[in-house]
Amino acid sequence: MIIDTHVHIGKSLNFVMNEKMVIDSMKANHIDFSIVSNAEAVEVDHNQYLLPKDKQISQINANRKVINFARKHKEKIGVAIWVKPLQEKPNQRLENLIKENRDCIYAMKFHPYHSKISFNSPEVREFVKLAEKYNLPVVTHTAAGFDCSPLRVLEVAKDFPNTKFVMVHLGLNTDYKEAKEVFSHRLPNIFGDTTWVSLKVTKEIIKTYGSHLLVFGTDNPIDGINTLKKEIYQEYFVQAPKELTKEEYERLMFKNAIDIFNIKL
Numbered sequence: 001m002i003i004d005t006h007v008h009i010g011k012s013l014n015f016v017m018n019e020k021m022v023i024d025s026m027k028a029n030h031i032d033f034s035i036v037s038n039a040e041a042v043e044v045d046h047n048q049y050l051l052p053k054d055k056q057i058s059q060i061n062a063n064r065k066v067i068n069f070a071r072k073h074k075e076k077i078g079v080a081i082w083v084k085p086l087q088e089k090p091n092q093r094l095e096n097l098i099k100e101n102r103d104c105i106y107a108m109k110f111h112p113y114h115s116k117i118s119f120n121s122p123e124v125r126e127f128v129k130l131a132e133k134y135n136l137p138v139v140t141h142t143a144a145g146f147d148c149s150p151l152r153v154l155e156v157a158k159d160f161p162n163t164k165f166v167m168v169h170l171g172l173n174t175d176y177k178e179a180k181e182v183f184s185h186r187l188p189n190i191f192g193d194t195t196w197v198s199l200k201v202t203k204e205i206i207k208t209y210g211s212h213l214l215v216f217g218t219d220n221p222i223d224g225i226n227t228l229k230k231e232i233y234q235e236y237f238v239q240a241p242k243e244l245t246k247e248e249y250e251r252l253m254f255k256n257a258i259d260i261f262n263i264k265l
C-alpha cells in the first residue's frame with residue numbers, strides 16, 4: 001500500500017494540475033490514497049507580490065473545489081484545507097465548511113512562502129487554534145528563510161502539544177540541518193514529509209531519529225502527469241524496499257500516514 005500525503009490540484013501561477021492528472025497518475029504508480037490541497041489558495045506569486053484581486057480565490061471557494069473532488073473519490077482522495085492567513089481569517093464560514101465536511105478532511109495546510117507570512121505569526125496561530133479544535137493535523141511548507149524555517153514549526157508545535165505538525169519538504173533548498181535540529185528535540189507532535197527529499201536523506205533521518213517520523217509525499221502532479229516517474233520518486237518505489245527494513249518501509253509509505261492523519265481505509 002502507498003499513501004501520498006502531499007498532492008495538489010489547481011490552476012494558478014505556473015501550475016496546471018487537475019483531478020484527472022491526480023487520478024491517472026495514482027493508478028499508474030499504484031498509489032492507494034492521496035491527501036490533496038488546492039494550490040489556487042496561494043496569496044502571493046513566486047516573487048512575493050500579492051496576486052491581483054481577480055486572481056485571488058477565496059479559501060472557501062478553493063477548498064470547496066477540492067472537497068467536491070474528494071466526495072467523488074472517497075476511497076482514494078482526502079483533503080488538506082489550504083488556508084490564507086495573510087488576507088483571510090479562520091471565520092465562521094471556514095469553520096462550518098470544516099464541520100460539514102470533516103469526514104473527508106485530513107489536515108490543514110499552510111504555505112508561509114505563498115502567503116508571505118511567518119509560520120510563527122499571530123495570524124497563523126489563529127488558524128492553528130481552529131485546526132486544534134477539529135483535531136486536524138497541520139501540514140506546512142518548510143524551506144530556506146525565516147518564515148518557512150522548520151524552527152518556526154518547532155516554536156508553534158511547543159505551544160500546541162495536542163496538535164500534530166508535519167514539516168513538508170523538511171526544509172526545501174536547505175542542507176536539512178534545521179529539520180534535523182527540530183527532530184533532535186524529540187517533540188512527540190512533529191513529523192516530516194519526503195516531498196523533494198532524496199531517499200538518502202530520508203534514510204538518514206529514519207535511522208537517526210526513528211521510523212515513526214516521516215510520511216511519503218510528492219507534490220504530484222506539479223510537474224505533469226509523469227511527476228512520479230522522476231528518479232527522486234522512483235527511488236522510493238524501487239530502491240527503498242531494499243534499503244529499509246520492511247517495518248521502516250511500511251511506516252514511511254503508509255503506516256505513519258494512517259496514524260498521523262487518522263486515515264480509515
Ligand SMILES: [Zn+2]
Pocket residue numbers: 006008219
Ligand atoms: Zn506542495
